[in-house]
Amino acid sequence: VQLVESGGGMVQPGGSLRLSCAASGFTFSKYHMSWVRQAPGKGPEWVSAINTGGGRTDYADSVKGRFTISRDNAENTLYLQMNSLKPEDTALYYCASLLPGVDITTTDLENFGSWGQGTQVTVSS
Numbered sequence: 001v002q003l004v005e006s007g008g009g010m011v012q013p014g015g016s017l018r019l020s021c022a023a024s025g026f027t028f029s030k031y032h033m034s035w036v037r038q039a040p041g042k043g044p045e046w047v048s049a050i051n052t053g054g055g056r057t058d059y060a061d062s063v064k065g066r067f068t069i070s071r072d073n074a075e076n077t078l079y080l081q082m083n084s085l086k087p088e089d090t091a092l093y094y095c096a097s098l099l100p101g102v103d104i105t106t107t108d109l110e111n112f113g114s115w116g117q118g119t120q121v122t123v124s125s
Helices: none
Strands: 002-006 009-011 017-024 033-038 044-050 057-059 067-072 077-082 091-098 112-115 119-123
Touching (some): 002 091, 017 033, 017 119, 033 067, 033 077, 044 067, 044 077, 057 067, 077 091
Antiparallel strands (some): 002 017, 033 044, 033 091, 044 057, 067 077, 091 112
């Protein structure tokens, strides 16, 4: 199993970034997927999740209305479109697969199986 995030960088407040997570080594289309972030000096924070077919999504209140999660099962890729970025969005962003049978509404990080190495997002003027 391999998850490789990309697309992070430095952006000014109000800007946008699109993160990608390339999956390999497992049947991507059969797993719900999620994004989790960790800010400096803080614990991991669940951000968003999407079901296998892409028809159901869920978001943390802190990003609702600004972030959009999506997936392309034909390309084995998960995305996170981030708009109206704020300094408090600065964090290392990880994609993770949910364990089988776990609903996308879970925020318990023990329900996540495989993780990527993360991509850094910095929002600063």
